[in-house]
Amino acid sequence: MNKNKEKLLNSRYRAEKRFQFYGKSAIFLALLFLTIFIFKIFSTGYTAFQKTWLIVPVTFDAETMYLDENPSKEDLEDADYFDLALQTMFDLDKSASEKQQNDLKRMVSYFFEREIKRELLNDPSLIGKTKDVYLTASDDLDQVFKGNYPRDLPEDQRRVTDYQLKIFDQLVEQGRVESKFNLSFFTYPDSREAELAGIASSFMGSIFSILVCLVIAFPVAVLAAIYLEEFAPKNRFTDFIEVNINNLAAVPSIVFGLLGLGILLAVFQLPRSTPLVGGITLSLMTLPTIIIACRASLKAVPPSIREAALAMGASKMQTTMHHTVPLSMPGTLSGTIIGLAQALGETAPLILIGMVAFVNTIPGSPLDPAASLPVQIYIWAESAERGFVEKVSACIMVLLGFLIIMNLFAQIIRHKFEKKWS
Amino acid sequence: MKKNGVKMIKINSKNVDVFYGKKQALFNINLDIEENQVTALIGPSGCGKSTFLRCLNRMNDVIDICRVKGQIIINDFDINDKSCDVVRLREKIGMVFQKPNPFPKTIYENISYGPTIHGMAQSKNEMDEIVENSLKKAALWEEVKDRLHEPGTGLSGGQQQRLCIARAISVKPEVILMDEPCSALDPIATAQIEELIDELKKDHTIIIVTHSMAQAARVSQNTGFFHLGELIEHGSTDKIFKNPENKRTQDYITGRFG
Numbered sequence: 001m002n003k004n005k006e007k008l009l010n011s012r013y014r015a016e017k018r019f020q021f022y023g024k025s026a027i028f029l030a031l032l033f034l035t036i037f038i039f040k041i042f043s044t045g046y047t048a049f050q051k052t053w054l055i056v057p058v059t060f061d062a063e064t065m066y067l068d069e070n071p072s073k074e075d076l077e078d079a080d081y082f083d084l085a086l087q088t089m090f091d092l093d094k095s096a097s098e099k100q101q102n103d104l105k106r107m108v109s110y111f112f113e114r115e116i117k118r119e120l121l122n123d124p125s126l127i128g129k130t131k132d133v134y135l136t137a138s139d140d141l142d143q144v145f146k147g148n149y150p151r152d153l154p155e156d157q158r159r160v161t162d163y164q165l166k167i168f169d170q171l172v173e174q175g176r177v178e179s180k181f182n183l184s185f186f187t188y189p190d191s192r193e194a195e196l197a198g199i200a201s202s203f204m205g206s207i208f209s210i211l212v213c214l215v216i217a218f219p220v221a222v223l224a225a226i227y228l229e230e231f232a233p234k235n236r237f238t239d240f241i242e243v244n245i246n247n248l249a250a251v252p253s254i255v256f257g258l259l260g261l262g263i264l265l266a267v268f269q270l271p272r273s274t275p276l277v278g279g280i281t282l283s284l285m286t287l288p289t290i291i292i293a294c295r296a297s298l299k300a301v302p303p304s305i306r307e308a309a310l311a312m313g314a315s316k317m318q319t320t321m322h323h324t325v326p327l328s329m330p331g332t333l334s335g336t337i338i339g340l341a342q343a344l345g346e347t348a349p350l351i352l353i354g355m356v357a358f359v360n361t362i363p364g365s366p367l368d369p370a371a372s373l374p375v376q377i378y379i380w381a382e383s384a385e386r387g388f389v390e391k392v393s394a395c396i397m398v399l400l401g402f403l404i405i406m407n408l409f410a411q412i413i414r415h416k417f418e419k420k421w422s
Numbered sequence: 423m424k425k426n427g428v429k430m431i432k433i434n435s436k437n438v439d440v441f442y443g444k445k446q447a448l449f450n451i452n453l454d455i456e457e458n459q460v461t462a463l464i465g466p467s468g469c470g471k472s473t474f475l476r477c478l479n480r481m482n483d484v485i486d487i488c489r490v491k492g493q494i495i496i497n498d499f500d501i502n503d504k505s506c507d508v509v510r511l512r513e514k515i516g517m518v519f520q521k522p523n524p525f526p527k528t529i530y531e532n533i534s535y536g537p538t539i540h541g542m543a544q545s546k547n548e549m550d551e552i553v554e555n556s557l558k559k560a561a562l563w564e565e566v567k568d569r570l571h572e573p574g575t576g577l578s579g580g581q582q583q584r585l586c587i588a589r590a591i592s593v594k595p596e597v598i599l600m601d602e603p604c605s606a607l608d609p610i611a612t613a614q615i616e617e618l619i620d621e622l623k624k625d626h627t628i629i630i631v632t633h634s635m636a637q638a639a640r641v642s643q644n645t646g647f648f649h650l651g652e653l654i655e656h657g658s659t660d661k662i663f664k665n666p667e668n669k670r671t672q673d674y675i676t677g678r679f680g
Contacts, residue, residue, distance in 0.1 A: 234486060304523035308586070311481060311519075312536040313512035313593065322535070323525060 041400075045393025051182035051195070052137040052145040054108060054171060058088045058116055059130040067127070076121055085113035088133075092167060103164050109136035110193045136184075137177070139194035139387030141168055145177060148386065159386075185394065189360045190371065190379070194387025197380070199395055200362045205275050205355065205370025206344060206402075212279020212366050213343050217286040218336055224287075225294035225332075230320045249288035256285050257349030265353060273354040273369040281353055282343040289342065293335020297328040330417035334410035341406045345399065347374040373399045432457040432597060432627045433478060438492035440473050440482065447473050449652045451492070455597075455644075460619060460628045462638035462659065465648035466674065471631045474648070475599050478629065479515040480508050496597070513540050516590030516626075520602040522582035524574035524589070529566050532574045532585055533557065536593040552592055560588035561618050580611025587618065591626070598622065600630040604637065616641050635675060639663050647671045 062068075064084045067075060089104045090096065096104060109115075112135045119133050120126055140160045143149040145168075155162050171177050188198030232238045260281035264270045270277050301324050309319040350356070356375050363370035371379065377395045380388045433455035440448040448470045455461050463471040473482070480501060482488040493500045501511055513536075524532050533553040534543075543549040553570070557563040562584040566577070574585050583603060590598055600619070604612040619628060619641050632638050638645055639659060646656035647668075655662060655671045666672045673679055 302523075304519060304521060305525065307481065307484070307519060308523045308525060308589075309535075310484065311479060311512055311517035312539070312589065313509050314535075314539055315509050318539055322539075327526065 041393045041396050044390055045397050047146045047148065048185060048390040048394035049182050050146065050179045051184065052142040053134040053178045053180060054137050054141075055132050055176040055178060056088055056092065056108075056135050057130050058084070058119070058133045059091075060084070060120055060126045060128065061087075062127050071124075071127070073121075073124070076124055079117075081113040081117045081120075085116050088116065092171075100163050103161050104167065107138055107141055107164055107168065109138055109195050111196065112136060132176075134178070136195050139385055142195055143386045144168065145172075145179065146390075148390070185391075189362050190358060190376065191360060192358075194383070194385045194391065197388070197391060199373065199376060199398060201359050202371040202373050202376035202395075203398070204363050205278070205359075206372040206374075208275035208363060208366040208370065209278040209282060209350075209355075209372055210340055210344055212276055213282040213286055214336070214340060216280060217283035217290055217339070220283075221287050221290035221336075222294050222332060225291045225298065226320060226325060228291075229295045229298040230324065231316070245288050245291050249292060251285075252348075253285055253346050254348040254352065256281050257352030259284065260349060260353040271367060271369075273357045273359070275355075275363065275366040275368075275370050275372075277353045278350050278355050278370075278372065279366065281349045282346060285346065285349070286336075286339040286343050289339035290332070290336050293339070294328065294332040297331025297335070298324060300331065301327045330414050334414045337406050337410035337413070341403050341410075344403060344406070345374055347372075347378055350375050351378070373402070430457040431455070432496065433629075434493075434495040435474075435477075436493040436495070438474070438477060438490065438494060440470070440477060440491075441489045442485070443487040447651055448477075451653045453646055453653055453656055455627060455629060457627050458623055458625075459643040460623050460630060460641050461644040461646065462642035463629065463631045463646050463648060464633075464635060464638050464674075465654075466679065467633075469648040470651040471646075471648045472601055475601055475629060475631050478597070478599055479512050479517055480506075481517065483508065513593050514595055515597045515599060516593065516595035517599045518583070518586050518590050518601065518603045521606050522579060522586050524577070524582050524585050526573065526575055528571045529557075529574045529577070529585060530570040532589050533592045536589060540593055542593065556588040556592040557585075559591055559622070560584045561614065561621075562588055578611075580607050580614060583607060583611065583615060584618065587615070587622075591622070595626060597627045597629065600628065602631050602633060605633060612637070635663075635677075647674065649674070 061084065062071070064087055065079045065081060066083075067079055071079070086105060089108065090101050092104055093100065115135050116133055119131070137145065140149065141164070144151065144160060144165070149160065150158075151160075151165065168177070184196065185198045186203075187200055188196055189201035190199075191197040228238065228242065260277055264277050264280055265272050270280075305323050305327065306319055309323045310316075314322065350372055355371055356379065357369060357371070358379070359369050359371050361368070373395060377392055377399070380392045380395065431454045433453075435451055435453050438448060438451040439446065451474060453474075463475065465471050476482045477490055477494060478496075478501075480490075482490055490502060492502070494502055496511075496515070499506065525535065527535075530553055533556050534549050537543050537549060537552050543552055554563060554567075557566065562581060565581060566585075574582065577585060583606075587598075587603075604615050607615065616637065619630065622628060630638075630641065642659045644657065645659045645662040647654045647662065647666075647670075649670055655666060655668045662671065663675060666675060
């Protein structure tokens with residue numbers, strides 16, 4: 001009898017130990033995947049925050065720019081910088097053949113004459129003088145300098161020619177190649193040229209979409225939740241509504257995209273590719289999340305508070321507005337932020353309503369065409385250029401940072417207001 | 423209290439039946455409550471005494487499946503009548519609950535809430551006065567006067583319950599309903615509340631539901647004994663405790679069941 005009991009006790013201890021082991025390994029596995037994922041993104045992405053510049057001496061020769069003597073500001077504005085820019089690059093190797101000259105031209109960014117123009121506009125007295133100007137290196141050389149480019153491939157499989165590498169190495173030796181913080185990644189809109197592509201348009205697109213989503217979803221969801229929880233009679237019809245709100249929360253997001261496409265764009269003729277339409281579509285998706293969070297936090301308000309207010313002679317409306325709703329707000333707000341964070345990471349519905357279009361302007365309002373961060377990731381991930389690979393990871397880092405900040409904010413709200421009275 | 427030798431009746435309930443769905447919880451209750459007296463409702467758990475108490479300020483309205491039949495007449499007016507406005511009724515009939523339930527706001531806001539929603543104060547000074555008087559009447563003023571703007575939930579259990587009493591009397595109700603107000607408190611806090619109840623009956627009619635027979639004997643002038651949804655016996659507390667007419671009352675009082 002005693003032996004049996006001891007056996008039973010031992011097996012109980014073993015069962016608990018086994019269970020703890022399973023739990024710990026599950027957590028370990030989850031953390032491992034997360035670490036690998038984050039390590040991968042950081043290791044590919046961090047170089048995108050650096051940009052390679054070629055420091056090239058530019059001789060601002062008035063003749064090459066077809067300028068008269070003493071040009072006015074407007075003349076400088078209108079002048080043709082293309083030949084000057086070309087000449088600048090050709091001067092790097094005066095003995096270059098025609099083909100090699102073409103290679104030289106491709107060593108810098110596509111619109112590099114604008115960088116020369118900006119330099120001169122800043123200081124018109126440079127005419128006739130020579131100055132070292134920072135020119136954005138082409139994305140391929142950028143990758144070479146960052147060490148991401150396989151130089152040992154045979155030449156015909158590389159986009160960088162041996163000649164370009166030779167000139168580039170000479171420039172490196174002369175200290176004429178510099179790596180600086182890539183500000184343009186944050187201030188430029190998308191571009192076909194990897195070295196010029198930035199997240200400004202998609203970042204603003206995301207912000208506008210989220211704002212539109214918040215402005216529509218929050219009031220509608222909170223009012224619906226308060227009515228359903230506090231005022232609506234409990235009958236079959238309200239049960240039906242409740243079930244369907246839960247169903248709505250489980251609808252795949254692409255369905256909402258089709259809805260946006262079919263109704264907002266086709267029927268209401270709203271401007272396509274805009275954060276307005278994107279925000280409305282996302283708000284449909286966020287609505288059930290906020291309703292559910294708001295109802296749950298209304299339910300969590302102790303009934304004794306309601307009774308206290310009612311017994312003081314407060315009407316139903318006063319009880320709800322003065323006591324129940326304020327007490328439920330921390331939960332509602334953090335639910336809202338989590339819903340918005342979800343919407344922020346949503347791609348499929350935005351692709352359907354056209355926010356996947358190539359947008360190379362920064363939107364100034366929700367009515368301007370824009371992309372959004374996750375869609376930008378999708379667009380860049382499809383691009384073949386090596387320069388976009390690191391940009392994808394960098395964009396993911398920005399998106400994740402955004403999400404972490406939002407979730408942190410939700411936590412802070414919850415903590416701050418819950419602590420206050422207890 | 424007697425006027426010209428006649429007891430003044432504050433609340434007069436006639437043939438009150440209460441149903442929770444199909445289950446009947448109260449059977450034909452006829453009970454008169456005397457003005458400016460403390461009436462204790464006693465009885466074993468589930469006997470319907472709290473249900474009856476909640477009929478008096480129509481708190482049962484909150485429960486969807488609950489139906490009340492019969493008449494409850496307060497100031498010559500049937501509160502179950504359709505024309506009765508619940509908000510006005512509850513202004514006249516305050517309630518203190520079993521567990522202290524201050525609002526999660528400051529002590530000051532707890533007291534000022536009732537007067538605010540009923541428009542009882544014209545100025546800040548008037549409101550300050552109401553708050554001070556209510557807290558003084560509830561014997562809490564001395565303990566909290568320096569921290570009126572701290573959360574009411576930070577007080578001890580006994581203080582919270584006195585805060586709830588102060589909140590209830592802030593709107594000058596004619597009747598105060600107390601649903602086992604001391605069941606969550608320690609003996610010292612209980613004694614303070616009982617003392618307070620004795621004091622309050624000068625201005626208010628008090629009905630208290632209690633599980634403690636000793637408490638009923640200490641604080642009340644009249645007692646009603648409920649059992650299984652019926653009012654078995656009611657009368658002066660002296661009579662009920664010393665010389666009950668009904669065998670069941672006697673058994674309960676002497677602790678033979680319950």
